[in-house]
Amino acid sequence: MANQPRTLYEKIWADHVVEQRDDGTCLIYIDRHLVHEVTSPQAFSGLRANGRAVRRPDLTLAVPDHNLPTTARRDAAGRPLPIADPESAAQLDALTRNTADFGIDYIDALAPAQGIVHVVGPEQGFTLPGTTLVCGDSHTSAHGALGALAFGIGTSEVEHVLATQTLLLGRSKTMEVRVDGTLGFGVSAKDVALAIIGKLGAAGGTGYVLEYTGSTIREMSIEGRLTIANMSIEAGARAGLVAPDETTFAYLKGRPMAPKGADWDEAVAYWRTLPSDPGAVYDAVVTIDAAEIAPLLTWGTSPEDVVPITGVVPDPDSFADPAKRDAARKSLAYMGLTAGTAMQDVGVDYVFIGSCTNSRIEDLRAAAKVADGRHVADGVTALVVPGSGLVKAQAEAEGLDHIFISAGFEWREPGCSMCLAMNPDKVPPGQRCASTSNRNFVGRQGPGARTHLVSPAMAAAAAVTGRLSDVRNLVTNS
Numbered sequence: 001m002a003n004q005p006r007t008l009y010e011k012i013w014a015d016h017v018v019e020q021r022d023d024g025t026c027l028i029y030i031d032r033h034l035v036h037e038v039t040s041p042q043a044f045s046g047l048r049a050n051g052r053a054v055r056r057p058d059l060t061l062a063v064p065d066h067n068l069p070t071t072a073r074r075d076a077a078g079r080p081l082p083i084a085d086p087e088s089a090a091q092l093d094a095l096t097r098n099t100a101d102f103g104i105d106y107i108d109a110l111a112p113a114q115g116i117v118h119v120v121g122p123e124q125g126f127t128l129p130g131t132t133l134v135c136g137d138s139h140t141s142a143h144g145a146l147g148a149l150a151f152g153i154g155t156s157e158v159e160h161v162l163a164t165q166t167l168l169l170g171r172s173k174t175m176e177v178r179v180d181g182t183l184g185f186g187v188s189a190k191d192v193a194l195a196i197i198g199k200l201g202a203a204g205g206t207g208y209v210l211e212y213t214g215s216t217i218r219e220m221s222i223e224g225r226l227t228i229a230n231m232s233i234e235a236g237a238r239a240g241l242v243a244p245d246e247t248t249f250a251y252l253k254g255r256p257m258a259p260k261g262a263d264w265d266e267a268v269a270y271w272r273t274l275p276s277d278p279g280a281v282y283d284a285v286v287t288i289d290a291a292e293i294a295p296l297l298t299w300g301t302s303p304e305d306v307v308p309i310t311g312v313v314p315d316p317d318s319f320a321d322p323a324k325r326d327a328a329r330k331s332l333a334y335m336g337l338t339a340g341t342a343m344q345d346v347g348v349d350y351v352f353i354g355s356c357t358n359s360r361i362e363d364l365r366a367a368a369k370v371a372d373g374r375h376v377a378d379g380v381t382a383l384v385v386p387g388s389g390l391v392k393a394q395a396e397a398e399g400l401d402h403i404f405i406s407a408g409f410e411w412r413e414p415g416c417s418m419c420l421a422m423n424p425d426k427v428p429p430g431q432r433c434a435s436t437s438n439r440n441f442v443g444r445q446g447p448g449a450r451t452h453l454v455s456p457a458m459a460a461a462a463a464v465t466g467r468l469s470d471v472r473n474l475v476t477n478s
């Protein structure tokens with residue numbers, strides 16, 4: 001059945017099978033491997049212990065992001081500043097040593113291109129359509145926005161890929177997530193991502209690779225697609241794909257690690273063959289009407305706990321499923337919320353604009369548009385953390401840093417920052433944060449921290465009003 005229509009996932013999979021095993025699993029060739037400081041140290045130790053080399057250092061790229069403080073990295077004289085936390089310093093030193101010893105490309109903490117691994121990959125043109133891409137990090141799903149089959153792996157798999165450039169994998173089921181129509185005023189890719197997770201549930205995508213299709217996705221920038229693919233894992237899916245198109249090619253052309261000259265033309269010709277064939281069959285299909293998506297946010301401690309900003313804190317008793325009722329009760333207690341409270345009546349103490357979900361230039365522009373000419377409300381600490389040094393430089397070239405700083409936001413160095421409590425940027429216990437990141441789990445932003453996931457524009461709206469706010473009341477539709 002050579003001519004049977006195939007999905008994008010099936011095509012990429014078929015092009016990477018090295019060996020099919022009797023139990024149905026396949027040895028899959030891995031084209032790209034991203035490495036960060038948290039999940040790689042034991043993998044390198046394993047290689048050393050077994051006297052192994054990295055098989056394809058040229059297909060491996062390392063960058064520190066999770067542990068790195070986002071305060072100034074050099075003193076006034078330009079000398080590098082030491083990292084205060086000994087554990088972070090040790091992990092960063094280990095990455096520096098490991099990449100040097102094994103001959104791996106390394107964007108170090110002081111390099112202009114340093115940033116969050118999932119911002120850096122696409123930005124450098126390291127992430128390419130039709131490739132298999134892995135990283136010891138769950139949000140590797142982001143890279144699927146460019147049509148790469150990209151997923152997170154554990155540390156032992158990191159070692160396996162370093163040593164062999166392959167992985168033993170079982171096939172996933174496919175789910176089409178179709179979003180059609182025009183997004184309303186004030187509604188962004190983040191709201192689409194939250195709408196999808198709200199609909200699927202945090203486990204709805206388990207066992208599937210999602211493919212995002214439909215006119216809304218087609219019309220979306222790569223930045224927006226990255227936001228959506230990034231959160232695939234929050235719906236339980238291992239990966240999320242967007243078929244490559246002209247938007248993808250325009251984004252990648254000329255990037256430092258993208259193919260050049262005749263190689264580029266050849267690559268684009270291949271990439272054009274990748275989109276799912278008409279009539280290709282998915283194991284499941286979900287459709288969403290873009291016009292029905294409002295600016296959304298989370299109320300609880302799972303990314304599926306989604307409500308429109310015009311809504312209220314739900315009553316746990318309103319959930320049919322007893323497990324969900326119980327979870328909702330616990331969530332409300334943790335979040336310090338009472339059922340029936342209007343979301344817009346909830347005050348915030350912190351605002352975090354950053355993370356691999358929402359720290360690219362378009363995200364910062366959207367937040368700056370709201371911040372422009374306003375001021376962060378009294379008692380609110382607001383951080384803007386660009387996803388990479390290149391995003392930061394671009395934002396500064398556009399004057400966005402001035403807008404943020406004069407509005408009272410802190411303008412930081414790139415890194416994971418307040419997305420997770422692995423570096424000095426933490427939300428104190430009991431404090432509430434409007435955050436553009438992707439996880440609102442218990443303790444995610446610090447022990448006892450309360451997180452509401454929002455879009456960049458909504459985060460800026462919360463910062464300047466001091467409460468969860470409808471961004472549509474703060475910007476004009478022009």
Ligand SMILES: CC(C)[C@H](C(=O)O)[C@@H](O)C(=O)O
Binds near residue numbers: 038039066152
């Ligand atoms: C630290 C890392 C392993 C982790 C992940 O896998 O995603 C982190 O990036 C996260 O977002 O929780």
Ligand code: SF4
Binds near residue numbers: 437
């Ligand atoms: S920004 Fe957050 S979600 Fe992304 S890799 Fe870092 S810790 Fe994970």
